[in-house]
Amino acid sequence: MLLQVLHIAQAALAAYGGQQSFHAIQNLLKYEEATQKLAKYSNEADRQLQKTRATQAAGAIALIMSLVASVLLAFRGHSYGFLVRTLASPFMAGCLFLARQYVQDYWGGGKRVPLPKMGSYNDAQKQTEDLAQVLERLMFSWCATSVLCLLAGY
Incomplete structure (x- = not known):
């Protein structure tokens, strides 16, 4: 039940x-x-x-993967084999780590200076920084579900 709630939160x-x-x-x-x-x-x-296109795509793909995996595990996780349930969380944590790192390496992790008279671009920069934080939180949540799976023997 706790694992299902965590997957819904993810x-x-x-x-x-x-x-x-x-x-x-x-x-x-x-x-x-x-x-x-x-x-x-x-x-x-x-x-x-x-690079801008690639980093945005990497972040979006990682989010879609996380969304699909968490929904599947939350509502159908019991029907998957032990190996799938056990390996899904560390796999997703690794994917999210790589995507976050890729996005942060290009976008500077909050170190970029806003450009004058480029309001929408500056907004996109801020939203991308927020995206990197979401990817990081998701990564840690998948780490938590990995630990829970191992401890509880799901």
Whole structure:
């Protein structure tokens, strides 16, 4: 029962992170056309555009994976084998760790300075920082469910 509640909480946190990710991507898309034009003339601008897209995608994919896994384990976990139930949590913790690290490495983990007259971009930057925090909290929650699975023998 406790494990089921934790998985439901993980699903809710992943949904919240998905909202942050969605808004960040929407704000970044406002600058997409201008950035693509600039990328035609600058290799660095092209690299930054590709990295921005890749980090946003990595965060979104990790959230979707966490949401799906937590919902499946919360409502159908008893029907999966012992091995799946035992390995799902550490696997998800590892995936979330890698995604969070990838996002933070590019976005600076709160160390980027807001740009003048770039309100939506600055909003996207803040939402991406929030996304990284959600990924971290999810990672720790999957670590907790890993421990609970091992101790309780689920």
